[in-house]
Every structure is written in structure tokens, then in C-alpha cells.
Amino acid sequence: MVKRKSLKGDYCPSARSLDAIGDWWSLLIVRDAFDGLTRFGEFQKSLGIAKNILSARLRTLIEKGILETAPAPGGAHQEYHLTEKGRALFPVMVALRHWGERYLFAPDEKRSVLVDRRSGQRVSRLEIRTEEGHLVDPDEAVIIKVPETAES
């Protein structure tokens, strides 16, 4: 694995998020957790990865406060659940899903669909808006950086 510069102290929140989530496997575990999977064996079957890698990823997600463990009803197993911080990754998952739907599927290709349980309606495309509600085009968004000389 490529040794990365840690981005933990980066002033950019996106970079810190990427650092905290760790890698794609971790985000696929999060996706499965949103999808209702809770057991080690379920994640393993879904992702098709080695047990030791899955164990390490689950441990990291727990350390980062994204997952938490709880005894299964009945008690023989341990279950993994998303914490509030983990559930807050929902917009990231939705944004990845919409991008994939748009660019990585043929128009008539079968795909899983994200819907609202109560109404059965599809989740609509994410819109980026300012606090006053105006749509923001990517070309119109700028990142105001923390000056290099900033005292902290």
C-alpha cells in the first residue's frame, strides 16, 4: 500500500474527511451498513474480502467513531451499527450514487435504486445551493483558504 501523507491536520475539510474514512473498502462497508448489514459474515459475503482486511477496516471505522458495536439480539453475535457520525455520511453516499448512475451505466442498464421508504419515491439529484438558496455551479464555487501565516 502506498504510504500517504496524513491529511489529519489539513485545513481543508474534504481532505480530512478522506483521511478519516481511510479508503474505499471503508466506504463500501459504510454503504453496506446503510443497507442494513450488521454482521461480520454479511459484510464479508457482500464485499468478498479477506477476513483480516475486513477486521482491520471495521476496527478503524470503530476507532474513527463511524461504526459502533452492540451485542446482537439473542447475544451470540456482535453487530456493527452506524453511529450518528457514520449516518451523516449519507449525502456522500448519495452523491457517489448519483454520479455513478449518470456516468457509469448504460441508459437501459439495470441498477439498484435508492428510494424513500415511506413514499416509495426516488431520491432526487443533489443540488448545491448557497445559504440564501441560489444554485451554485462548480465553476462559481471557490475555496477560501486559511492563509499560510494564520495563527491557530
Add this chain to the structure above:
Amino acid sequence: MVKRKSLKGDYCPSARSLDAIGDWWSLLIVRDAFDGLTRFGEFQKSLGIAKNILSARLRTLIEKGILETAPAPGGAHQEYHLTEKGRALFPVMVALRHWGERYLFAPDEKRSVLVDRRSGQRVSRLEIRTEEGHLVDPDEAVIIKVPETAES
């Protein structure tokens, strides 16, 4: 690097997106491209990675249709620009940024801020809504899978 199962043929658009983007480095390159960086040396300085790794990631992003190259004005250099498909990753970046702002920074900690160029206003939190406009809670969203027996 851990050998991954390819998710290219997965019915889940999120999984395909993760597969297409490749890894965190790639998404950090995309972030820098949104931030206006265009040259190899600029990406290298920003990310602090080895030239061969950066080259490989840039090549992959071009193959995936996320970046494209163009001669720099003047002509001595080559520039990297986001394609339409690349710019469409904007909501993913915004979602990661908001999550980071919320969970990975102390309340008074300095951080870069994403604003709308014209109005100077901050980009507001992403909301997940149904097609009819109702807010969707993560606990209320379900993924309707493609049946295993689906003909395609």
C-alpha cells in the same frame, strides 16, 4: 496495495463510482482541480506525493474521462482540466467537505471555506430530498436491489 474485487459490473451505482474514481489520491487530485490547479508541478506540491504515483493517478483519471489534457497557453506545458464528468463530482466533494467540517474540526478551528464566487455566500448543507421535495432521513432510505435472477 490490496488487490480488490472489481466493482465495475456491480449493480450498485455507489460501488461503481468508487471503482471508477479508484482511490483517495485520485479524489484529492480532483479536489485540487476544482481548486484551479492545472499543472503537474502544482498537484505534486499540493499533495506531496512521488512523481510516478501522481503520473499514474493522472493517467487513470484521464482514462476514466474525469480529467483531460490541453496545452497550456503559451504551449510549453501540458495542463490538466476537469471534464464535464469530472465537474459532476462536485456534490461528492461538497458532501465530504460538510462531513469534515461537522465532525473533524474543533468549533473554533481554522478551516478553508467553500463559497459562491458571485455572492460570497457559503455553500449550505446538502439536503437529501425525494423527487417531490420531501426531506429523506438516512433511516428512511432503502436501496431497491436488482434481483439476482434479473435478465440483462
